[in-house]
Amino acid sequence: MARSKARQRCVVIGGGVIGCSVAWELARHGVAVTVLERSVPGAEASSAAAGILGAQFECSEPGPLFELALESRALHAPWAKRLAQATGIDVEYRASGLLHVELGAAALKRVRDSYAFQRKAGQRVVELGARALRQRLPSISPKAVGALHFPDDARVDPPALFRALRIAAERAGAVFRSGAYVRRVVSASGRVAGVELDDASVVPATDVVVAAGSWSSLVEGAPLPSGGVVPARGQIVELTLQAPLFDAVVHGPRCYLVPRDDGRVLIGSTLEFVGYKREVTAGAVRDLLDAAIGLCPALADAQLSRSWSSFRPYVKGGLPAIGPTETQGLVVATGHYRNGILLAPITAELVGALVRGRRPSLDLAAFSPVR
Ligand SMILES: Cc1cc2nc3c(=O)[nH]c(=O)nc-3n(C[C@H](O)[C@H](O)[C@H](O)COP(=O)(O)OP(=O)(O)OC[C@H]3O[C@@H](n4cnc5c(N)ncnc54)[C@H](O)[C@@H]3O)c2cc1C
Structure with a gap:
């Protein structure tokens, strides 16, 4: 009623x-x-x-x-x-798609298998081989063997x-x-x-x-x-480039990259159950930067602008x-x-x-x- x-x-x-x-x-x-x-x-x-x-x-x-x-x-x-x-206000909703990139053939097969159910459910999942991936994302590491592309995933600021x-x-x-x-x-x-x-x-x-x-x-x-709701800490590092390198969200081993229209790129994220400790740790920043530059070598020239952490509510x-x-x-x-x-x-x-x-x-x- x-x-x-x-x-x-x-x-x-x-x-x-x-x-x-x-x-x-x-x-x-x-x-x-x-x-x-x-x-x-x-x-x-x-x-x-x-x-x-x-x-x-x-x-x-x-x-x-x-x-x-x-x-x-x-x-x-x-x-x-x-x-x-x-x-x-433009909330920067962009139907950019998401590319899940793998650096090894076995890993690519594993993700292909685990997302197979989505095609049956009528969702678009497109597999890109190494060449197609490089055409879509010229700045990707030469070690990338391919990607799953989710064209309907998106991003917002x-x-x-x-x-x-x-x-x-x-x-x-x-x-x-x-x-x-x-x-x-x-x-x-x-x-x-x-x-x-x-x-x-x-x-x-x-x-x-x-x-x-x-x-x-x-x-x-x-x-x-x-068990209630517990904090799951996540740390993020932000880089700034002169111009955007790509517009899709890129997910790879040990990190993801989220571009903004103004040239910033967010590198995320850790997942830590450490209580409410609001810290950015040297080890996390190192690991995120390593993973991001391994995935997209051109990021090594970007300016390091900010880093932060916060708490995802986990049940x-x-x-x-x-x-x-x-x-x-x-x-x-x-x-x-x-x-x-x-x-x-x-x-x-x-x-x-x-x-x-x-x-x-x-x-x-x-x-x-x-x-
Ligand atoms: C690093 C990181 C990356 C993330 N990336 C993504 C992403 O890419 N996509 C996505 O969908 N999600 C992402 N998330 C998750 C997303 O941020 C959270 O799920 C979401 O913000 C939770 O929103 P909320 O309003 O429940 O919590 P919060 O934003 O934490 O808001 C809760 C509010 O309640 C207030 N509050 C608490 N207790 C009280 C009280 N007793 N009285 C009054 N006020 C109180 C707090 O001060 C706070 O402002 C990410 C999270 C993190 C940490």
Whole structure:
């Protein structure tokens, strides 16, 4: 049953890409929504991401994540258009494709086999031999033996996407509060009543969405899958070139390369379970640079501009936790792990439907927060 908007007041905990996308979706449907962010919106993983929309590359087996990822990838192009209309910001959505390059024949066969199911599922996966790869990507290492090309995977610029989402949400009526640390979800008689901040004040709400990324388990009263949400650190190195060398996302052994239109190239990324240690380590920078220059030797001449690290919200099993909970009005949207940018539009749509009392467009059983 659709809920009456007039009395509905939704609080979103966390101003990352998930919280902002949900806020925009709700606000543009007339729901009063406030985003509570302990720091400033976009402070964490959402601005640190590489921006690969790798629905196919990220899923080497069929299953609910593959379905969810494909649905979300299809939403990105119209989303980018709507964001440009609403804010004037180009989020650099580019239907650039993704090339998964291998340096050895056995490795290429392994990846070919593991992605074979996607062709049967009607998705485009094209194998390129060494010569075709070099035509497509002249700067690739002479050691490359071939690649799998996912022409429909894409990329976006996360900081631009985030800026646009926040502005669009605010223009649609969403309110953002920075420096608002939510300590716990308040509920009574099986129904959510609001949230309590660390100064003990309560923000009343008819609906609460937990979108606190890697910190979601620290919010008291947020029911989450067993094991909770843990941080999976990723480090990135950014290079700057005079002019772009390629436009596709390039994935190779031990690194990926994500180009930006202005000549920057992001080299990612480590995957480390080291708690909330916000560090860039010398070893990781060395390994990423080694792998990137091995894959694309011309990068050795690029300028080293920046490096950073952040935390992917990981739930055991790797599936996000999206859905209602046993407490009425309390919805969870977290655990997007390596794919929060990719999955943001579908998450917003699904959570928006749940909060507005509509039936979600996909079966959420596999993603249930209480699984
Ligand atoms: C190095 C790296 C590369 C990545 N590359 C990609 C990529 O190419 N493609 C892709 O799709 N995904 C990528 N990701 C994953 C993606 O960044 C995340 O899945 C996504 O950003 C998660 O968004 P979120 O909003 O859930 O979390 P976050 O962006 O971390 O936001 C959560 C917010 O909640 C706030 N918060 C926490 N606790 C509280 C509280 N108690 N009260 C109030 N506020 C709170 C935090 O301050 C934070 O701002 C990458 C991640 C990393 C680290």
